[in-house]
Amino acid sequence: MYPTKYHKPASIEDAIAALGGGDDAMVLAGGQTLLATMKQHLASPSDLVDIRAIEGLSGIAVRGGSLTIGAATTHAEVAGSGDVREQCAALAALASGIGDPAVRNMGTIGGSIANNDPAADYPAALLALGATIITNKREIAADDFFTGLFTTALDEGEIIVAVNVSAPTKAAYAKFDQPASRFALVGVFVANGASGVRVAVTGAGEDGVFRHAGLEAALSADWSGSAVDGVDVAADGLMSDMHAGADYRANLIKVMAKRAVSASA
């Protein structure tokens, strides 16, 4: 790795100051993507600002059917949380399928969504659940947060503090793993709750995670696997790479949506 300077601030204010102090400073949380990227020389931040020692950034709280998950909460903590299982079992199940056990012990929800990898799992969940992303400056609706490949609405010097999710009536996530990386070749999160039926797709879109209007309309009318059959899922705007073509991904979106609806509880 290229040389970098490590900071471990105890407060958001100190973290912002450290981020502003370097030429090209980056936030470090679990590091399960960032450190691997640095090892490949694909990232070379001048400074790393580790947010894990900041009080209140980690942990899960429930208030009246609403889950607040701190940005530095690990995938293993989300997967193992009784509160998450009770309020939104689909989210706990999704977290238990990210990477592998050692990665889940370090990787964080805040890091995953700030990175917004087009094949990551959490963006699909937060978009389908209509989550709110809480930063040190403001609250951002998931609909406005994920803005493109590895791109989010976060400004310079803005740090995710937590995400807020309302418990859905029914939800599930179905993922077709890319067998080498275990990232989603296609993943579909379906949710039926206070904000209606929302369906988010990861792993497939050229611009990253997206909602599918056709699937949402069909499932709003009839929450069943067979309702997916009549939906036209176009290959336009879907990724093609060595693992799968756009048409294959389009078909997988329907298959995963069906599986998710059938599994939803």
Add this chain to the structure above:
Amino acid sequence: MTKVNMNVNGKAVSGDVPDETLLSQFLRETLRLTGTHIGCDTSQCGACVVHVNGQAVKSCSTLAVSLDGADVMTIEGLANGELHPMQAAFNDNHGLQCGFCTPGMIMSGVDMVARYKAEGKDLTSDAIRAELEGNICRCTGYHNIVKSIEDAAAKM
């Protein structure tokens, strides 16, 4: 350079290392604990798995300086006078061929058995295979590795 203090295998250790030093480098190059292996450059193979504060972690994907004050257990710290039951089981069940991935397999094996026991869940052979997602063996296939962990789980 930053001074790092840790407790490794029950002993207080320290070292002055550049901030970008990975835990795997700190263990191998500063402490000369070369039982933790580096098998890939992409954080996928799991040969470097150690326990940090009781949890399995890929030491190649963690900065040493971020672990000031942490408790770290490596493969060298498992045996206590005699082999740990997981090490004995890999020996008894021929759970290795070249042995390169074995330190990581054993550290992951110990972690999964402890976790499943704590949660009161049954560690089936299917569960072991799923839990070994992040540990890659390029010699033998996984059959005897799974058998070894099943055997050790019954004795731990």
